[in-house]
Amino acid sequence: xxxxxxxxxxxxxxxxxxxxxxxxxxxxxxxxxxxxxxxxxxxxxxxxxxxxxxxxxxxxxxxxxxxxxxxxxxxxxxxxxxxxxxxxxxxxxxxxxxxxxxxxxxxxxxxxxxxxxxxxxxxxxxxxxxxxxxxxxxxxxxxxx
Numbered sequence: 001x002x003x004x005x006x007x008x009x010x011x012x013x014x015x016x017x018x019x020x021x022x023x024x025x026x027x028x029x030x031x032x033x034x035x036x037x038x039x040x041x042x043x044x045x046x047x048x049x050x051x052x053x054x055x056x057x058x059x060x061x062x063x064x065x066x067x068x069x070x071x072x073x074x075x076x077x078x079x080x081x082x083x084x085x086x087x088x089x090x091x092x093x094x095x096x097x098x099x100x101x102x103x104x105x106x107x108x109x110x111x112x113x114x115x116x117x118x119x120x121x122x123x124x125x126x127x128x129x130x131x132x133x134x135x136x137x138x139x140x141x142x143x144x145x
Contacts, residue, residue: 006018014030
């Protein structure tokens with residue numbers, strides 16, 4: 001089962017190999033060069049190649065500043081398929097993935113935010129991000145949708 005380590009802007013080590021492009025980590029394989037139709041959003045079509053392989057939990061790495069935003073319809077569609085989604089900045093997503101059971105968890109990681117000038121997430125954003133996992137309010141990577 002793949003492990004993640006050594007994330008820094010634009011790179012992560014997945015299953016012992018350095019990756020410098022966005023990727024999806026599944027229990028049995030790593031999908032490299034993951035491309036989305038719109039770089040900072042997530043549509044169900046972006047997961048089409050792996051939909052039938054997704055385990056019960058998907059940790060979504062939204063980039064260092066959390067700019068990637070999953071469409072709420074995508075989160076709903078995944079939940080209907082039995083896949084819980086956690087959306088976090090990528091460094092936190094890597095840590096979270098490593099805390100969970102790799103047999104029942106996948107990670108979809110956006111490693112950079114091309115040309116984005118982001119800001120560090122503040123206390124309010126962290127609180128909103130925590131709400132994502134408890135379904136208190138709709139959020140994407142710590143920001144209200």
